[in-house]
Amino acid sequence: ALVNFYDDAARMGMHQDKDEKSAEPVVSLSIGDTCRFRFGNTADRGRPYTDIELCSGDVVVFGGPSRFAYHGVPKIYPGTADPGTGLASGRLNITLRVTGLS
Known part of the structure; x- marks a missing residue:
């Protein structure tokens, strides 16, 4: 698992997740x-490309041909987190990948 915290001003440019030696799905x-x-x-x-809103608790699965699609986060909407998350602001992303390493 890869865990990243992004503050409310962070952006992530378009990129592919292709460092792994596996074509298994990515779960985010x-x-x-x-x-x-x-x-x-x-x-x-x-x-x-298509823009969608991801809210707290949303899961995205990249599988099949979409496994290597370019993707990014051009905007975070500050102050939209549910107080129950324990985050005053910002966003956590937890990504699960099969590395293909032995």
């Missing part, structure tokens, strides 16, 4: 502030 859990999640194509960082 968002906790805290709502963000705009940009899900693109597998060829490059440009269009076409």
Whole structure:
């Protein structure tokens, strides 16, 4: 598991998760502030892409051909986290991946 904290001003540019030696799905859990999640194509960082809002507790699974799609977070919406998360602001992302390493 990879755990990252992003403050409410953070951004994540379009990128692919392709460091692993495995094509198994990637599972991503968002906790805290709502963000705009940009899900693109597998060829490059440009269009076409789709923007969706990820709220606290949302899970995204990248599997099959979408496993290597470009994706990013161009915006976090400050102050949108449920107080029950324990986060005053910002966003936690927990990503689960099979590395393919022995």
